[in-house]
Amino acid sequence: MGxxxxxxxxxxxxxxxxxxxxxxxWLFTGMIVVGTFYTMLGMGPKSKKARR
Structure with missing residues (x-):
């Protein structure tokens, strides 16, 4: 029982x-924090491709 x-x-x-x-x-707060970091770091500025 220890x-x-x-x-x-x-x-x-x-x-x-x-x-x-x-x-x-805490789950809701974690979702907000993870979503914020994903938006800031994962979806950073990307170069536009030239159109043909």
């Missing part, structure tokens, strides 16, 4: 089930 005493993984899972709104908030 696995359940002071285990950070078990404590985190218990927190998520007690307050699911916090987990949803």
């Amino acid at each position: 696995f359940f005493n002071d285990n950070s993984i078990i404590m985190t899972i218990q927190r998520i089930f007690r307050r699911p709104s916090d987990a949803a908030m």
